[in-house]
Amino acid sequence: MADTRIVSSHDVLPEPTLSRLPWYLAYVSLLKVRRVAYVSSTAIARGIHLDASMVAKDLSFVNVRGKTRIGYEVVELERELRSFLGFDRQHNAVIAGVGSLGAALIADSGLQRYGLDIVAGFDVERSIIGTIISGVPVFDITQAAEVRADMQAEIGVIAVPVEQAQAVADTLIDAGVSALWNFTPCRLLAPENIVIQNTSIYAHLAVMYNRINANNPDLTR
Amino acid sequence: MADTRIVSSHDVLPEPTLSRLPWYLAYVSLLKVRRVAYVSSTAIARGIHLDASMVAKDLSFVNVRGKTRIGYEVVELERELRSFLGFDRQHNAVIAGVGSLGAALIADSGLQRYGLDIVAGFDVERSIIGTIISGVPVFDITQAAEVRADMQAEIGVIAVPVEQAQAVADTLIDAGVSALWNFTPCRLLAPENIVIQNTSIYAHLAVMYNRINANNPDLTR
Numbered sequence: 001m002a003d004t005r006i007v008s009s010h011d012v013l014p015e016p017t018l019s020r021l022p023w024y025l026a027y028v029s030l031l032k033v034r035r036v037a038y039v040s041s042t043a044i045a046r047g048i049h050l051d052a053s054m055v056a057k058d059l060s061f062v063n064v065r066g067k068t069r070i071g072y073e074v075v076e077l078e079r080e081l082r083s084f085l086g087f088d089r090q091h092n093a094v095i096a097g098v099g100s101l102g103a104a105l106i107a108d109s110g111l112q113r114y115g116l117d118i119v120a121g122f123d124v125e126r127s128i129i130g131t132i133i134s135g136v137p138v139f140d141i142t143q144a145a146e147v148r149a150d151m152q153a154e155i156g157v158i159a160v161p162v163e164q165a166q167a168v169a170d171t172l173i174d175a176g177v178s179a180l181w182n183f184t185p186c187r188l189l190a191p192e193n194i195v196i197q198n199t200s201i202y203a204h205l206a207v208m209y210n211r212i213n214a215n216n217p218d219l220t221r
Numbered sequence: 222m223a224d225t226r227i228v229s230s231h232d233v234l235p236e237p238t239l240s241r242l243p244w245y246l247a248y249v250s251l252l253k254v255r256r257v258a259y260v261s262s263t264a265i266a267r268g269i270h271l272d273a274s275m276v277a278k279d280l281s282f283v284n285v286r287g288k289t290r291i292g293y294e295v296v297e298l299e300r301e302l303r304s305f306l307g308f309d310r311q312h313n314a315v316i317a318g319v320g321s322l323g324a325a326l327i328a329d330s331g332l333q334r335y336g337l338d339i340v341a342g343f344d345v346e347r348s349i350i351g352t353i354i355s356g357v358p359v360f361d362i363t364q365a366a367e368v369r370a371d372m373q374a375e376i377g378v379i380a381v382p383v384e385q386a387q388a389v390a391d392t393l394i395d396a397g398v399s400a401l402w403n404f405t406p407c408r409l410l411a412p413e414n415i416v417i418q419n420t421s422i423y424a425h426l427a428v429m430y431n432r433i434n435a436n437n438p439d440l441t442r
Contacts, residue, residue, distance in 0.1 A: 018431055022424040026383045026406040033384060048408040086430030087423075104325030114423045115430065154433065162247045163254060179433050181425070185247040187269040193436055197429040199422055202308075202335045203243040204402070208418040209307030209336065210239055212375065212400050215414055 017058045018085075023048055024059065025081040031074045040071030087115045092153040094177070096122045096168045097160035098138050101183060105159060107134045119151040141168070144175035157181045158188075238279045239306075244269055245280065246302040252295045261292030308336045313374040315398070317343045317389045318381035319359055322404060326380060328355045340372040343389075362389070365396035378402045379409075 027048050031039055041059055045052035059072075064080040066072040082088045095102050098121040105111065106118050122141040123129055129140050139147050148156075156172035158165055158180055165186035172180060179195035182188050185203060188196055248269050252260055262280055266273035280293075285301040287293040303309045316323050319342040326332065327339050343362040344350055350361050360368050369377075377393035379386055379401055386407035393401060400416035403409050406424060409417055 013431060015428060018428050019421075019424045022406040022421060022427055023408050030384050049410060050408070085427040086434070087427070089430075091430060091433075100328055100330045104329050107321055108325050109321045110423070111426070114426050116426055155429070163251050178437065179429055181429060185243040187244050187271070189270060195429060195432040195436060197425050197432075199420075199425045200240075200243060201420055201422075202331070203240045204418050204420045205332070205335050205337055206243055206306040206308070207236060207239050208376070208400055208402060208416060209310075209312060210234060211416040211418070212312075213307070215399065215416060 013061055017061060020050075020054075020058055021062070021081060021085055023050075024055065025078065025085065025087075028072075028074055028078045028081060032078050036074050038067075038071045039074055039077070040066065043071065087113075089115055090117050091115050091155055092151055093118050093155035093157050093181070094120045094122060094144070094148055094151065094153045094172070094175075095136075095157040095159060096141060096144075096172060097158065097164075098123050098128060098133055098136075099159070099161075102157075102159035103133050105157060105183075106136050116155070118157065119153055120147050122147075141171060144171050148172075148175040148177060153177065155179045155181060157183070159183045162186045234282055238282060241271075241275075241279055242283070242302060242306055244271075245276065246299065246306065246308075249295055249299045249302060253299050257295050259288075259292045260295055260298070261287065264292065308334075310336055311338050312336050312376055313338050313340050313372055314376035314378050314402070315339070315341045315343060315365070315369055315372065315374045315393070315396075316357075316378040316380060317362060317365075317393060318379065318385075319344050319349060319354055320380070320382075323378075323380035324354050326378060326404075327357050337376070339378065340374055341368050343368075362392060365392050369393075369396040369398060374398065376400045376402060378404070380404045383407045 024044055027044055041056040042052045045055040062080050062084045064072060064077050093116055095105060095118050102121065106121060118136055121133060121136050121138040122144055123138055124141055128138050131138050154177060156177035158168055160168050162184045165184040166188060169180055169188045169190060173190055173194055180188060180190065182196060182198045185200050190196055245265055248265055262277040263273045266276040283301050283305045285293060285298050314337055316326060316339050323342065327342060339357055342354060342357050342359040343365055344359055345362055349359050352359050375398060377398035379389055381389050383405045386405040387409060390401055390409045390411060394411055394415055401409060401411065403417060403419045406421050411417055
């Protein structure tokens with residue numbers, strides 16, 4: 001069946017394509033602000049320095065058709081990209097760990113613009129439980145199941161210290177989330193039907209430090 | 222010359238290896254807390270569900286030697302991994318854009334534990350310039366060059382709205398940073414000697430939404 005299905009946003013696209021689509025969205029949003037009416041895949045490719053045929057192929061996954069010689073309607077392409085990427089739908093999330101990173105994620109209004117609504121927080125720290133952080137109530141992690149169900153949250157964000165990451169992941173999965181957004185450097189184990197998205201900003205730091213050293217071998221050590 | 226050089230942390234390692242090293246560090250730190258004295262690469266691999274030969278190969282880049290049948294000394298391996306990853310050295314950074322995400326990054330004390338010290342912020346918003354956010358002074362972006370030099374910051378963090386990202390990147394490069402940590406979904410252009418690390422948490426959101434839809438095709442649309 002999978003073979004004959006028409007490509008839709010339900011299919012798992014190649015991750016590189018998916019990761020590039022937000023670049024196109026960012027560029028097209030810019031054009032929209034500048035009141036540009038049409039844009040070709042070639043112009044997008046030139047604007048963000050990518051290969052034109054790759055951009056055209058990536059955009060072929062999105063439900064929008066360009067006109068020969070004119071290209072895509074900017075307003076339509078922007079709307080379809082936002083929709084395709086799921087940024088125009090609200091996804092409720094709970095967050096475990098409302099320490100410095102957790103509180104920061106709650107406070108980041110950018111996430112809401114990209115469709116992520118953090119509706120509740122969990123912690124083990126007695127002094128924080130019962131408080132409200134940037135409008136988000138904080139509960140005891142033992143209440144995870146009822147709060148998640150009440151709030152209809154499908155995503156669990158993990159921002160706890162690394163040594164608690166797996167236990168908290170297990171708790172959130174038992175509580176019924178279908179996806180985990182993991183900000184810890186812990187490799188989480190989960191059943192196959194649970195989506196795991198790792199965003200290890202500290203691993204990115206390590207990669208950046210290493211490249212800086214490679215560029216400036218005399219600066220360190 | 223590159224061919225005969227002994228591998229050191231100055232070399233650009235394969236990025237997948239580099240990205241996995243923080244996982245090993247997280248696991249080894251856990252063992253240290255639990256007062257485990259020795260660990261083998263096989264045990265690490267088992268602990269975080271990776272292939273044992275890959276873990277052994279990855280660890281061969283790090284300046285630490287295991288003992289036959291006993292493995293690595295946990296305390297030494299943790300220290301060497303932290304050092305190798307640059308987490309034990311202070312890297313000064315300035316941040317452009319102290320809105321919700323920027324302020325969140327400044328407030329995240331986790332970054333400091335991983336060697337990143339945000340020493341100054343820049344913004345264009347008159348009401349924010351001259352204030353102090355979580356101990357970090359905020360300057361007018363036009364003062365970028367002198368502030369960066371004063372503070373000896375080598376890294377510029379970009380947390381501005383996407384449409385200002387390239388202009389701000391250019392300003393920070395002119396101001397003398399050698400690396401940009403880009404949190405916007407904009408593809409930045411920079412001279413080759415400038416390190417660019419992209420951390421597009423919103424692109425990760427898109428990937429996660431797509432996978433959730435693929436797992437639950439009946440839930441949406």
